[in-house]
Amino acid sequence: MLTVEKLVAGYGKVRVLHEISLDVQEGQLVTLIGSNGAGKTTTLRALSGMIKPESGSIRIGGAEIAGLESHLITRRGLAHSPEGRRVFPVLSVEDNLVMGAFTRLTGSRPKGDVKADLARMYELFPRLAERRLQLAGTLSGGEQQMLAMARALMLNPKVLLLDEPSMGLAPKLVEEVFSIVSRLKAAKVTMLLVEQFAAAALEVADFGYVLENGRIAASGPAERLKNDPAVRAAYLGAAH
């Protein structure tokens, strides 16, 4: 569904990603793990057009999207729940979700049933239902994370990029986030998950990539990576 080949990207003259290639099959949950500064967020930003890749190919279902502006990439069915959540603080929770369906409401993506999808989000994220008319800026960090994920899902995306959904959350909320990710996986949502909690990410994922200094250092089925001595030593800590 999502195929990345020899992607090179960075900021200005600073090159962060050096020819990375990865593949996310339809219905799969793929995780991208790595230490801080390895280039995980940069990868997602290059995929969704928030930064312009220098070279390489990015395809969604065969269609090339590398170099397009982010609104055009979104119109091709890629949703990105970005680092730092980036919800619209001055819009209500519901209006944030409606903005997630902007392309569907304005005719650049199949409309489907937006109302039913809103109801589905409120069912998946009950806290958001309680705060439906509240301004997103008044939500707690955990609630904002739920909102960012729900807003991305409102696209009915072909591929969903999740950037560190657990970042800065209390342990209990981290658990909740991961349980939602598993539910989405069960619902066959195609996802690329970037995570700092490598162990938890490999637990839910089908396939994993390890990013080191902007290069793919290892990849394989999540089960195998979890038991790989080198990966364990570097990312999973002694306790695992």
Added chain:
Amino acid sequence: MFDFQTFIQLVVSGISVGMIYGVVAFGYQLTFATSRTLNFGQGEALMLGSLAGFTIMTQLASHLGIPMPLAYLLMLPLVLMFGMAQGAVVEWLGVRQAIKTKSEAGWIMATIALGIIFKNLAENIWGRDTFTFPAPLPDAAIQIGGIRILPMEVLIVCGALALMAAVELFNRRSIYGKAVVATSADIGAAGLMGVNTAQVITLSYALSSLTAAFAGVLVAPVTLTGASLGSALGLKAFAVAIIGGLTSGVGVVVGGVLLGITDRLTGYYISTGYQDVPGLVLLLLVLSFKPSGLFGKSAIKKV
């Protein structure tokens, strides 16, 4: 001796001038919200709108024999469209490139330059003379307890409030309005929603010039119109936008009315020569003590 009735009379006429400042200041806010840039040719947009309105009205009246109040109503949508087109041109020629290259000052010079060009253009088309703008409403003042209020002054206040309410309604209710609000809040995240944010910025410039053109045809019947109408009003409105805050809708109304009233009071009680001073002193005070404006949330650039 202090004459209370005169005082109230001045306040009333100050309010209507102030609403004009407020509407134009509101236009400054529209582009600032989406792009953190301002159209310094806003005053010229007002002037062009009023002169275009003048020409449309006189043509309608002389060629088709349409009576003035009706001609005014027919002219309004045309002038609003003209304003939108003019604003889109400003964004296209002066601002887009500066935003693309992340130029800090490019848009300032470009919008000032375009303002000067528009003024010269107007001087060549309409000359340097002033014209009496045909009034859509009777000149006879309404008397309320000894205070004289011109029907046109009432129209200015109502029209200004209606326009701002319409834009607010658009922002809150329509999906495109929400896209504008989203772009103002976080342009990168709005792009991820599939919003063409460059188009939103063009739209905000179009709406901004629309408000200016509207202000132009509101104010012209009580002043005069001409190629020099814009400069002073544009500058005053800019002061209002800073005093009220570049992010507050209430701020521009209050700031505009405040400035309109102090103008009139100073002009009458002190001297018309000092008419502009209190407003500008207020501007300086706001800039030193509350730079985000009396009603604004912090608009200061974080370093």
